Amino acid sequence: MNRLNVLDVMRVGPVIPVLVIEDLAQAVPLAQALVAGGVRVLEVTLRTAVALEAIRLIAREVPEAIVGVGTLTRPEEFAEAMDVGARFGVSPGLTPALIEAACETGLPLLPGVMTPSDVMAARAAGFRELKLFPAQQAGGIGMLRALAGPFPDVTFCPTGGITAETAPEFLALPNVACVGGSWLTPKAALLAGDWSRITELAREASVPKAR
Numbered sequence: 001m002n003r004l005n006v007l008d009v010m011r012v013g014p015v016i017p018v019l020v021i022e023d024l025a026q027a028v029p030l031a032q033a034l035v036a037g038g039v040r041v042l043e044v045t046l047r048t049a050v051a052l053e054a055i056r057l058i059a060r061e062v063p064e065a066i067v068g069v070g071t072l073t074r075p076e077e078f079a080e081a082m083d084v085g086a087r088f089g090v091s092p093g094l095t096p097a098l099i100e101a102a103c104e105t106g107l108p109l110l111p112g113v114m115t116p117s118d119v120m121a122a123r124a125a126g127f128r129e130l131k132l133f134p135a136q137q138a139g140g141i142g143m144l145r146a147l148a149g150p151f152p153d154v155t156f157c158p159t160g161g162i163t164a165e166t167a168p169e170f171l172a173l174p175n176v177a178c179v180g181g182s183w184l185t186p187k188a189a190l191l192a193g194d195w196s197r198i199t200e201l202a203r204e205a206s207v208p209k210a211r
Contacts, residue, residue, distance in 0.1 A: 006108045006129040009066060009088050010157055010177040012041045015167065015205040017184040018070060018159065019044045019054075026190060027054035031062040033195035034184065037202025043090050043180065045070035046077060052084050059085025072109070075101035082107055090180075092133055094118070099125050110157060114138045119151055128153055131180065134160030141169055148175045164205065 068088035069081035078101040094111040102109040112133040135158035159180030189197040
């Protein structure tokens with residue numbers, strides 16, 4: 001399995017769906033539905049008891065998907081995620097322990113930031129691709145425009161509060177490679193097993209960003 005570059009992952013498609021999988025039986029059909037709609041990069045968050053096993057199943061059964069692990073908050077989670085096949089990691093913030101774990105395991109990491117000081121600390125640690133989180137609460141479009149001046153070498157994936165309607169505004173910014181969001185997997189569609197609806201939403205979201 002080839003080692004991934006975080007920026008390459010961010011450029012696969014304009015949207016990285018943030019998946020909270022509570023029913024393990026939904027993991028594979030959900031991933032298949034998203035991939036069928038052109039969305040290949042998937043972030044499975046560690047917010048449920050079945051998250052790691054869901055990553056394992058997706059990595060094994062849906063080889064077209066590039067599955068990563070989200071909500072990394074403890075260093076031991078890095079090795080656990082790699083053991084089940086996660087190809088990249090996403091964290092809501094960044095700590096020295098997480099930096100060390102990323103270096104030790106080699107798991108490509110997209111760390112979360114919210115303030116200019118966060119960006120400076122992440123950049124000092126060698127990270128140039130960052131997740132603005134929570135994006136709307138952090139200032140949204142205005143914050144990203146403001147950050148572009150002092151940090152021209154940083155590329156962002158804003159996540160948190162972004163919708164299908166607001167995503168194009170974020171994607172139009174030169175320092176944004178992609179956005180993270182949960183609108184591709186509405187709860188009603190998940191509960192109903194309406195995979196065609198999820199494929200349709202993925203297809204609508206997977207139009208590449210013009211550069």
